Amino acid sequence: MLSLNDLKMHFKSRHHIVKAVDGVSFDIAEGETLGLVGESGCGKSTLGRCILRLYEPTAGKIEFEGRDITHLKSRQLNPIRRRMQIIFQDPYASLNPRMSIDNIIKEALQIHGLFPNKKEREERVAELISLVGLRPEVLSRYPHEFSGGQRQRIGIARVLAIEPRFIVCDEPVSALDVSIQAQIVNLLQDLQEKLKLTYLFIAHDLMIVKHISTRIAVMYLGNLAEIGPSNQIYEDPKHPYTQALLSAVPVPDPGAKKQRIKLTGELPSPLNPPAGCKFHTRCPYVMPHCKTIVPPLIQLGKDRKVACHLYP
Amino acid sequence: MNSCLIDNLSVEFKTDNGIIRAIDGVSFAIPKGKTVGLVGESGCGKSVTALSIMRLIKSPPGHYADGRIIYGDEDLLTLPESNMRHLRGNRISMIFQEPMTSLNPVFTVGNQIAESICLHQNVKRKEGLERAIHMLDLVGIPSSRERAKSYPHELSGGMRQRVMIAMALACDPDLLIADEPTTALDVTIQAQIMELMQKLQDEIGMSILLITHDLGVVAGTCSEVVVMYAGRVVEKADVHTIFNAPKHPYTVGLLNSMPGVKHKEKRLKTIPGLVPDLLHLPQGCRFQDRCDHVINKCRQIEPELTEQAPEHWARCYNPY
Numbered sequence: 001m002l003s004l005n006d007l008k009m010h011f012k013s014r015h016h017i018v019k020a021v022d023g024v025s026f027d028i029a030e031g032e033t034l035g036l037v038g039e040s041g042c043g044k045s046t047l048g049r050c051i052l053r054l055y056e057p058t059a060g061k062i063e064f065e066g067r068d069i070t071h072l073k074s075r076q077l078n079p080i081r082r083r084m085q086i087i088f089q090d091p092y093a094s095l096n097p098r099m100s101i102d103n104i105i106k107e108a109l110q111i112h113g114l115f116p117n118k119k120e121r122e123e124r125v126a127e128l129i130s131l132v133g134l135r136p137e138v139l140s141r142y143p144h145e146f147s148g149g150q151r152q153r154i155g156i157a158r159v160l161a162i163e164p165r166f167i168v169c170d171e172p173v174s175a176l177d178v179s180i181q182a183q184i185v186n187l188l189q190d191l192q193e194k195l196k197l198t199y200l201f202i203a204h205d206l207m208i209v210k211h212i213s214t215r216i217a218v219m220y221l222g223n224l225a226e227i228g229p230s231n232q233i234y235e236d237p238k239h240p241y242t243q244a245l246l247s248a249v250p251v252p253d254p255g256a257k258k259q260r261i262k263l264t265g266e267l268p269s270p271l272n273p274p275a276g277c278k279f280h281t282r283c284p285y286v287m288p289h290c291k292t293i294v295p296p297l298i299q300l301g302k303d304r305k306v307a308c309h310l311y312p
Numbered sequence: 313m314n315s316c317l318i319d320n321l322s323v324e325f326k327t328d329n330g331i332i333r334a335i336d337g338v339s340f341a342i343p344k345g346k347t348v349g350l351v352g353e354s355g356c357g358k359s360v361t362a363l364s365i366m367r368l369i370k371s372p373p374g375h376y377a378d379g380r381i382i383y384g385d386e387d388l389l390t391l392p393e394s395n396m397r398h399l400r401g402n403r404i405s406m407i408f409q410e411p412m413t414s415l416n417p418v419f420t421v422g423n424q425i426a427e428s429i430c431l432h433q434n435v436k437r438k439e440g441l442e443r444a445i446h447m448l449d450l451v452g453i454p455s456s457r458e459r460a461k462s463y464p465h466e467l468s469g470g471m472r473q474r475v476m477i478a479m480a481l482a483c484d485p486d487l488l489i490a491d492e493p494t495t496a497l498d499v500t501i502q503a504q505i506m507e508l509m510q511k512l513q514d515e516i517g518m519s520i521l522l523i524t525h526d527l528g529v530v531a532g533t534c535s536e537v538v539v540m541y542a543g544r545v546v547e548k549a550d551v552h553t554i555f556n557a558p559k560h561p562y563t564v565g566l567l568n569s570m571p572g573v574k575h576k577e578k579r580l581k582t583i584p585g586l587v588p589d590l591l592h593l594p595q596g597c598r599f600q601d602r603c604d605h606v607i608n609k610c611r612q613i614e615p616e617l618t619e620q621a622p623e624h625w626a627r628c629y630n631p632y
């Protein structure tokens with residue numbers, strides 16, 4: 001479905017270059033969910049937006065459904081955008097407060113010239129809103145009248161309006177309460193099954209990512225640290241960063257004995273990333289050559305890859 | 313021995329559409345040297361409870377309708393404001409969720425910490441600043457002497473939260489109220505901050521009221537748990553009981569809606585529906601419309617908080 005090859009996204013300011021995404025390659029197969037995790041500032045949202053061509057990548061290649069879309073012009077992109085969409089984190093900021101729900105969803109249909117017949121269009125909007133578990137009566141209302149979970153449902157209805165095949169979910173449940181999170185996660189899974197969708201699921205909540213993803217990619221300062229099937233990553237993390245990240249997840253069991261791998265310090269500034277392996281400043285297993293040589297992403301087992309000098 | 317006792321506290325707010333009772337008859341104790349977790353979803357009254365203890369509810373629109381907050385042998389709600397100011401930031405401190413909005417952007421962090429020390433401990437400015445630098449060391453900020461000269465915008469989120477903690481702990485409080493102290497932070501930094509708070513608790517023996525919606529954090533740090541729903545305490549017990557034998561259907565629902573750690577279910581269990589509007593509360597139990605254990609009686613009379621097992625309180629007619 002989607003294939004990234006050495007994708008780079010650098011932001012230039014007058015004095016600095018921020019390498020937000022610095023050479024990321026992976027594939028996403030049709031119907032699967034790839035979870036993308038990492039600390040804030042690691043480049044995961046930038047990567048998601050790059051894939052949708054909301055940014056023009058600095059280098060590398062993005063292939064979507066077999067077609068190179070890396071440098072397409074906006075007119076050529078429009079039909080492709082119908083097939084790939086994004087769900088944003090903040091359901092409060094991503095709906096226009098001055099438009100009724102009805103118009104918010106209709107706008108998406110109009111932009112892509114779908115359902116030109118007024119009656120059919122209205123039927124489609126009603127169908128979409130019930131697909132995401134809301135009653136058609138809500139259509140005449142405005143965004144401020146809804147709770148966070150309901151707004152996220154409306155956002156999902158708008159995305160689904162144009163029948164995308166691939167959806168980037170950028171922290172779709174982070175702003176929601178626990179019980180509402182579960183409702184939205186279930187909705188996303190039901191829709192995936194019903195409509196055969198493919199997801200790139202970006203989140204920092206590792207338990208939610210584990211629950212929803214078939215495979216997981218771990219990012220650190222613009223690079224992949226590790227990628228592989230979800231259960232393997234959680235049961236047997238290879239990269240020291242993945243190990244530390246997982247051991248920091250609070251376990252909802254007061255009897256659990258925790259062996260936390262301590263990471264000292266914080267994510268280094270992406271303005272001035274460390275040389276060699278970018279993780280060496282916080283790594284408990286750091287070796288002398290980690291400070292100079294960048295570890296390549298190597299194959300480890302059938303479908304796992306890791307970028308660390310500890311392997312093979 | 314309790315550090316603080318909240319007894320039948322009710323707080324009301326005047327709004328354009330009527331009076332809202334944000335918390336209604338809330339009672340619980342914070343034992344000395346222990347951490348109590350206060351959990352619940354947005355709008356359930358957690359933060360109002362916390363602000364009440366600090367007596368920071370703005371009036372109008374809010375006012376304390378009923379109840380007492382016993383600290384030491386005094387009722388904080390009847391204390392004159394001058395005495396309250398002496399306690400606030402000194403014996404009782406608070407850490408807020410969003411460090412960027414609670415630090416003053418035009419003063420260096422060293423000065424901000426020193427301000428509270430000078431105010432409460434009656435020391436000179438220079439000594440206050442020295443103590444502030446010591447506090448920054450204590451919360452694990454590297455090269456604290458230089459960092460004390462930084463402005464809040466020059467620090468990362470994790471660093472700012474450490475500064476907030478340093479400020480809250482500067483006068484060795486015996487009660488710390490932490491309102492979602494790690495919600496805005498990454499898990500790795502969250503783990504560092506929680507560990508730091510526990511270490512400092514062991515060292516200076518303070519009591520902590522930890523307000524959070526993350527049950528994982530609660531399991532790792534609290535000894536008692538109070539669960540709130542729509543302004544009411546619906547269950548309270550020690551942490552093992554809450555996680556292993558919860559009684560109230562809301563607590564059960566909250567625990568079930570978290571993705572499992574070990575086994576993987578296909579679907580997450582959810583609590584259907586939404587939190588009721590405090591202006592239009594249903595007759596009877598406030599959780600009835602979302603409850604899978606609902607019986608007829610729930611729709612008529614609201615249950616009282618009763619002791620269902622020793623030291624295990626729940627507000628339910630038909631508990632698990």
